[in-house]
Amino acid sequence: MQPPFEDDFSDVPSQQPAWYPSTDPAKPPSIDLAQILKVSFRLYKARFKSFMGAAGISVAVMIAICALFTVGTVIAANRWEAAGSDFHSAEILFLTVSLWMVFLMLGTLVAAWWASLMCCSIADSELTCQPRSVRQAAKTVMPGFKSLALLMVIISIGFGLLTWGVLAWYTYIVGSLGPDTSIWTSITLSMGVLFVLGLIAMVVSYYLSVKWFVAFPAIIGEKVGIWKALSRSWQITKGSSGMILIIVIVTTIVLGTLSQIIAVPAGLMSLPVWFVGNSPMATIMVSMVLTVILSFAFVMVTLPITPILSQVVYRDRIACGQK
16 A cells, blocks of 8 residues: 655655655754645545544534533523522532533543544554554554543543532622622623633643643554653653644634634525524524534534644654654
8 A cells, every 4th residue: 555645755764754854863953834734734635534434433422412411401400490590599500510511521522532542543654654544543542542531530520610610609799799789790790800710721721732732642652641641742842832832823713713604604504494484583493503513514524633733743843853
């Protein structure tokens, strides 16, 4: 079988792509962003079916999890409303919603991280000229995926506690307001605090996204657990943080913009319902269903992009002598 990137790797060892201007580890070249994007795009095209297979399984799991989460939270909200919607006796509702958030986060992480490891494995097999099938990739990622279990549980529980804390704090703010205080005052105060916290969280998340950008590739390439992979990623990305930050920001902006654009065709496709039945509620429901379908299709198509980019960057840095 002819490797799809043989012209990029020529006759050099699989760890040393041929496009680098220097092979001297003492003088590693800087990341060539254009070449990174070019190889990533070609890799995506070459193994499109394999990537879609891994992403499709992940999306199917996400759909089931989101459906269960929606049903569970709606039932909890209806029970709370039936009990009188008292903010001072909403502890059970908050606890229920928080537990469902733990379930949602854990299930989403399991599905998304498994698919990401699968995509990294498939991409790495092509980059090292040793192509493997989806089934072979699944066997390869299992040891690394098991090492993620504790981290996924910690993040999920933390997310649930954060949800409970925000709901309880908001309830306290509303309950502490006087009878003459406008509800908009409480909303403004809440949004202000949440904005500051969100801004801090965004800065921290971008920083960690850069430093841990090649953690999953390290799991695949070096067959280590997640904790060692995080440390290795911190080392490998030294000197490349600026370029990786550009990749992360551009990817986030482009994918975020496209995810919003897909709502437009959903709205257009729901217009016939309005003209035929003249029912606003039916139109809204059809639009929502179409948006959800298009959103999950979008997730399936775009999910492999970041793993592919990270795997290419990982091989780039290793080839440049970054240890």
